[in-house]
Structure formats: C-alpha cells, structure tokens
Amino acid sequence: MATLGELLKKEREEAGLGEEKVVAALRVRKDYLEKIESDNYDELPPDVYVRGFLRNYAKLLDLDEKKVIEVYKHQREIKNHDQEKNRSLGKYILRKPPKLVITPEFFLGGISFLIVGIIALYFFHAAGNFSKPPRLEILSPKENETVTEEQILIKGRVDENSELEINGQQLELREGGEFETKVVLMRGVNEIIIKAKNKFEKITEKKITVNYKDQGDEETDLLRRKMIVKLKVDSESVWLGVESEEGNYSQTLDAYSEKILEINKPTKIIVGKANGVYFTVNDGDLEIFGESANREEKIFEP
Numbered sequence: 001m002a003t004l005g006e007l008l009k010k011e012r013e014e015a016g017l018g019e020e021k022v023v024a025a026l027r028v029r030k031d032y033l034e035k036i037e038s039d040n041y042d043e044l045p046p047d048v049y050v051r052g053f054l055r056n057y058a059k060l061l062d063l064d065e066k067k068v069i070e071v072y073k074h075q076r077e078i079k080n081h082d083q084e085k086n087r088s089l090g091k092y093i094l095r096k097p098p099k100l101v102i103t104p105e106f107f108l109g110g111i112s113f114l115i116v117g118i119i120a121l122y123f124f125h126a127a128g129n130f131s132k133p134p135r136l137e138i139l140s141p142k143e144n145e146t147v148t149e150e151q152i153l154i155k156g157r158v159d160e161n162s163e164l165e166i167n168g169q170q171l172e173l174r175e176g177g178e179f180e181t182k183v184v185l186m187r188g189v190n191e192i193i194i195k196a197k198n199k200f201e202k203i204t205e206k207k208i209t210v211n212y213k214d215q216g217d218e219e220t221d222l223l224r225r226k227m228i229v230k231l232k233v234d235s236e237s238v239w240l241g242v243e244s245e246e247g248n249y250s251q252t253l254d255a256y257s258e259k260i261l262e263i264n265k266p267t268k269i270i271v272g273k274a275n276g277v278y279f280t281v282n283d284g285d286l287e288i289f290g291e292s293a294n295r296e297e298k299i300f301e302p
Helices: 004-014 019-026 030-037 047-060 065-079 083-091 104-131 215-225
Strands: 136-140 145-147 151-158 163-166 169-171 178-184 188-197 203-212 227-233 238-244 247-253 258-263 267-271 277-281 296-300
Touching: 004 030, 004 065, 019 030, 019 047, 030 047, 047 065, 136 188, 136 203, 151 188, 151 203, 163 178, 227 267, 238 258, 258 267
Parallel strands: 145 203
Antiparallel strands: 136 151, 151 178, 163 169, 163 188, 188 203, 227 258, 227 277, 238 247, 238 267, 267 296
C-alpha cells in the first residue's frame, strides 16, 4: 500500500496541481514539498513545522487534516522499527467523511416517513371520494326525444354500490352498475327524474324530457297541417307553376277549369295572368289571385 507521501502526491496530481502551484499557495520551499512527498521527514525542519505544513497541504487538497496528522504520527513512530509496516498505511482514509451517512436510524426514519406519506395519500384519496357525487350516465332516451309508444326504455350506468331511483322508484343495479327499465308515459310532455346516491349520501340527479304522441295524434296533426287550395280559371287558359320541398312542376290550365292542390309544406304558386285566376283555401271565400294581367306568385303555408 502507498505511504503518506505517495498518497499526498497522488491526490495533488489528481487535483491537477503542479509542484510550483503548491509551493506558491503554501509559501514553502520546493525541496520541502519534495521531501514530504518522498516521506523524507528527517531532512525537514522540526516536527511542529512539518505538522503545520501537512495541515495546510491537507486543506489545499480538501483532505481530512486530522487523518493526515494521525497517519504522519503513526508513520514517524514505526519508521525506525519496521520499515515494511509503512506499506500498510494506505488503509487510512484520508478523504473527509461524506456529509450524509446512512445509518440504521436514518434508514428506519426514511421507511417511517415513506409509510406516513402513503397513509396520508390514501386518506387524501378517500376524502376526495367522500366529497365526490356518484357518476351517472344516461344512454337512452335522448333529451327531448319524441316517441309514439306508451312505454319507453331507460338505460344507463352508475357507480357501483350506489342507490338508484327513477321517478321515485328504487331500481336494482346490474353488474358493473348498469341499469335498464321501462317507464309508462302520459300523452304529451313527460319529465323523467333519475337520481343516484352513494354511500357518503352524495347525490347526482338528471332530468330527461320525453314527448309522447300516439298514432292518432300524428294523423290529427297531419290533417291539421294540410291545406287545400282550389284554383279556378276564368275565360282564358293560364300557365301555372308550383314550387315546394316535394318538387317543382308547371302546366297550362284550360279556360273555366279547376285545379286542386293539397299542400303539406310551404309552397309557392305562380300564375301567368293573375287577374284571370280565382282561388279558395280550405273551402273558404273566393279570392282573385291578383289585380294585374301579369305573372304573380303567392306562398301558401299550411
């Protein structure tokens, strides 16, 4: 193993310091530095000066001053007795001990801190669940949906372990929190109230509006929306044009003829000679289509 002088020289070279820099920094003669690094202490000044030099040299190399002095003392003591023992001095640790030493107490403290952190995280998560209302998702029907059946299927899902009510009636949940049931509707607008409650008494409520119309209502509405327009032609034939979402067409109406149009959607009627055509709407009063002998148009909306 290396001697003290060899170790000091090795530390200096690893630090990138030449002899001249060390001599200038410590303000000593160069031959003193060489004798220290060659363990030639007998040719140096008295012991007190050597120790002072070694302390300053240790500081410069960022070494543990006390350890350096201990090695120096030990090496001087055994130098005259067993030269071979000098080779074992390298076992001394010259570097300063690290600032952080992992002791059993430190390790146990870290484990305790980790456990406390995990417990705190668990309770934080539990507190979040405590204040969070249950998830409630309605798959069908859609809001403001219009149906023609007296019953409607309600489907959705909710957080498991929640209680579910539809219009005040409790419903059993399927696996995974899914639910499905039928609700009887009244004619017209129906409001369906779906309410979920978790074990922390937190509630989520949703309302779905459904419009129920049976086939009879649809037929009545269709008749109510239909408009009958009768056109009566005077003594001269007239060109007629009809335009609507259902299509466009034109034709010539003969003199003294009639044309009946059933209108379900907004329709534009065009005649080539307005004052030669009369019309009625739903068998109402007879009116002249226009005052001029020119082309005119009217829009009829049922």
